[in-house]
Amino acid sequence: MKQVGINKNDIIENIEVEKLVFGGQWFARLKHENPDLDGRVIFITGWAIPWSIVNLRVLKKRSAFFETQIIDIVKKSPIEKIHPNNPYWESWGWKWINIPYEEQLKIKENQIKESMHLIEKLQNDLHFLPIEASPIIDWYRNKVEFSFGKYISHKNNIEQNFNLWFHKQGEFSKIQDYDWAPLIDDIQNQVYMELKKYFKTLWLPVYDQMRNEWFFRHLLIRKTYFTNEMMILLSFNPVYFETNTKLNKEEKMWLIKDFLVNLTIKYPIIKSIYYSHNLNKADTYIWDLELIYWKPTITEKLLDLNFNISPTSFFQTNSSWAEKLYSLILDLAKKENLSKQIILDLYGWTGTIGMIFAKHWAKKVTSVEMVTSASLDWKENAELNALHNIDFVNAKVEDFLDDYIKAWNKADLLIIDPPRAWMHPWALPNILSFGTKQIIYVSCNPATLARDLQFILQNSNYEIEKIKPMDMFPHTHHIETIVSLIKKD
DSSP states (O other): OOOOOOOTTOEEEEEEOOEEETTTEEEEEOOOSSTTTTTOEEEEESSOOTTOEEEEEEEEEOSSEEEEEEEEEEEOOTTOOOOTTOOSSOOTTOTTTTSOHHHHHHHHHHHHHHHTTTHHHHOTTOOBOOOBOOSOOSSOOSEEEEEEEEEEETTTTEEEEEEEEOEETTEEEEEOOOSOOTTSOHHHHHHHHHHHHHHHHTTOOBOBTTTTBSSEEEEEEEEOSSSOOEEEEEEEOTTHHHHOTTSOHHHHHHHHHHHHHHHHHHOTTEEEEEEEEOOOSSSOSOSEEEEEEEOSOEEEEETTEEEEEOTTOOOOSOHHHHHHHHHHHHHHTOGGGGGGOEEEEESOTTSHHHHHHHHTTOSEEEEEESOHHHHHHHHHHHHHTTOOSEEEEESOHHHHHHHHHHTTOOOSEEEEOOOSSOOOTTHHHHHHHTOOSEEEEEESOHHHHHHHHHHHHHTSSEEEEEEEEEOSSTTSSOOEEEEEEEEOO
16 A cells, blocks of 8 residues: 655644644644554644634654644634633634633643653752743733834735734734724733834824835833833834835924823823834844933833842843743742852843842952843842942853863852753753852743753752742743752762
């Protein structure tokens, strides 16, 4: 009998989605009449819920698995429930919103445990603490970036020439146009809708990235949780009026500025407004910044520390839950010993963790980050909080560690919070060479966390004390994990 194969672009029908794997992909197994294919692993991209039945298109064919994209949902999952705060079927950055929150937590907790299956062979008594649920599961984002654009589809008879919302899933060139985003609060949504309504009256065209022309590009809204301050940034193409000389540039720009500034009367929480004169062909909102209203930063407060946030600042998206994250890290570090400890905060981002340790009487903190703008934010915020026991180093972690060790410098506690992609492999041996009593590893990537923990356990006498998952990002596949490692005597 002729064996049936599966090739790129083929459609695979009636596949049951089983579980999540890292990166927001889903996992399933193929049931097939060909014994060589039966049971083959399928990785799935696209919007799905466990135990739903889907049709898939094969994107890549590998020797041991298929990479696929969902094209149809044949049967909804029995756990799916329409979320009351999601008025649109579109899911953008909240793909899990129709998964009940208690199920989201189960999926994420299981993912962390599954990622540690190789670690359990090296240490069989892993102490998994229960996942910590976010106290706020809707409206928690303190930053949102909307894009201006069009949505034209001759196939679906759609022609929308002035949209402001998010890119359509799987079709980056198309911007959808809705009046609500469920992960930001009512005030942010109201400001967004008022701005969109007004911008449409100006009859200025939205930017076309392919042609690199026309005007409106992005709208950024940031709002602090504890101090209730808002920042608005409007990104536009500044050369538009040079090629459209019949328009009165001064009049149009005055109208925009006048509306933005007057909006602060209705919404006094707006403390900062920027223009971004954006000539960058890439889809980024930050370019040549111009402050047009009041303060250059807004201020958030976490654990008795003030943090000035600029348009370029990185800050935890879920401020309401960030305090809990940092408190747990402090608790794991055994605060009673801090006054005697020299701490290295590696991959320091905006230096938030390092400053919190400095505030809680650490002897000395050195925070290391390669992004220059983040380093500048650190220094300003340390001065704002009168912290004198912390230094900031603008360098790659692997380069810094080489120099630090060669200078015979010591450390008592290492805090590692690497980017989602990876921690540089050159850094790991140097981290172990310190022989610190404790390492606290904060990760947003279970796969690279497991890889690094495996290296640490195989090449040192550290053991894992605790593993604590935290849900910082409800309705998404992202998850934060804190791991405490203790050096055995």
